[in-house]
Amino acid sequence: MKAILKRYAGVLIAAAAFAAFLVLFPHWRGKALDSIGYQARTMLLVIPPIFILLGLLDVWVPRERMIRFMGTGSGLKGATLAFLLGSFAAGPLYGAFPFAAMLMKKGASFRNILIFIGAWSTTKIPMLLFEISALGARFALSRLAIDIAGIAIIAWAIQAASPKQEIERLYAEAEKID
Amino acid sequence: MDTYLLYGLALAGLSVSFLKDKGKTRIALQKAWKAFEGILPQFLVVLTLVAATLAVLDTAFISRVLGASSGFLGILGASLVGAVTLIPGFIAFPAAASLMREGAGATQIAAFVSSLMMVGIVTLPMEIKFFGRRVSFLRNGLAWLFSLGAAFFVGWVVSL
Numbered sequence: 001m002k003a004i005l006k007r008y009a010g011v012l013i014a015a016a017a018f019a020a021f022l023v024l025f026p027h028w029r030g031k032a033l034d035s036i037g038y039q040a041r042t043m044l045l046v047i048p049p050i051f052i053l054l055g056l057l058d059v060w061v062p063r064e065r066m067i068r069f070m071g072t073g074s075g076l077k078g079a080t081l082a083f084l085l086g087s088f089a090a091g092p093l094y095g096a097f098p099f100a101a102m103l104m105k106k107g108a109s110f111r112n113i114l115i116f117i118g119a120w121s122t123t124k125i126p127m128l129l130f131e132i133s134a135l136g137a138r139f140a141l142s143r144l145a146i147d148i149a150g151i152a153i154i155a156w157a158i159q160a161a162s163p164k165q166e167i168e169r170l171y172a173e174a175e176k177i178d
Numbered sequence: 179m180d181t182y183l184l185y186g187l188a189l190a191g192l193s194v195s196f197l198k199d200k201g202k203t204r205i206a207l208q209k210a211w212k213a214f215e216g217i218l219p220q221f222l223v224v225l226t227l228v229a230a231t232l233a234v235l236d237t238a239f240i241s242r243v244l245g246a247s248s249g250f251l252g253i254l255g256a257s258l259v260g261a262v263t264l265i266p267g268f269i270a271f272p273a274a275a276s277l278m279r280e281g282a283g284a285t286q287i288a289a290f291v292s293s294l295m296m297v298g299i300v301t302l303p304m305e306i307k308f309f310g311r312r313v314s315f316l317r318n319g320l321a322w323l324f325s326l327g328a329a330f331f332v333g334w335v336v337s338l
Contacts, residue, residue: 054210059203094301150296
């Protein structure tokens with residue numbers, strides 16, 4: 001009971017703050033309530049398939065295979081695979097985090113994890129067609145081109161700026177996912 | 179449309195898995211549930227953050243920021259608004275397109291779209307849970323800076 005309370009302490013604080021927000025700003029009350037309902041529905045709709053895929057990945061993909069395809073020695077092939085996996089994935093960015101943690105548990109390298117997150121966030125293939133039709137090919141394709149460079153630069157910079165023991169700690173955390 | 183794709187994949191995966199090994203499939207579903215339950219507290223916090231943010235920064239407000247302001251301050255404002263909001267692309271793109279028809283600059287729109295997708299301030303609690311503070315702050319900070327650079331590039335290409 002105490003453990004549950006401790007885990008959900010942040011939720012209680014957030015709920016209290018949200019209630020205070022509703023009371024203090026009646027002007028925004030209706031919108032906030034509409035919005036929380038809409039967001040909860042979207043999240044609950046998007047989340048189940050992501051977690052099912054994550055569970056299947058854990059059960060069916062052996063660690064050795066993941067290391068071979070996306071581990072530290074996987075080179076350009078591993079980076080390309082991480083990029084494609086992120087680009088073809090669907091769903092909002094917060095869906096990528098648990099999935100990335102599972103890839104870490106299975107032995108994908110940190111660089112490839114960062115590339116995966118970057119691709120998931122910004123180079124979505126289904127979204128690209130939509131962006132072209134809404135904002136034009138010049139806009140969408142130039143953004144795609146600069147984003148591919150950006151994903152690589154950001155992945156490199158994060159890795160360069162993160163101490164080795166911090167990355168090891170993250171891997172140890174991911175290892176605990178069961 | 180994204181969501182259908184996800185469900186299709188998950189269902190196909192589950193069916194194949196079930197035909198091959200019922201026991202393993204059950205374990206996979208148990209793991210899925212446990213992983214979901216593990217992130218649920220952060221998830222609920224993010225939900226309230228998103229709701230409050232989107233109530234204040236509604237479409238009308240975003241349009242004002244993106245439409246009215248020009249120059250570097252406008253780009254900065256657009257990228258900051260993009261960083262704190264969480265709007266799916268299928269809503270954001272048409273909205274951005276209509277703003278552009280009304281005269282908003284391509285650079286501002288690009289700053290907004292890029293930071294909207296790459297930077298997630300309200301989803302930080304979930305990101306930190308898996309990636310720790312250091313990496314999460316680094317990623318969001320770098321992605322935000324990058325979204326400014328990307329905006330200038332896209333604005334330049336569109337103006338060619």
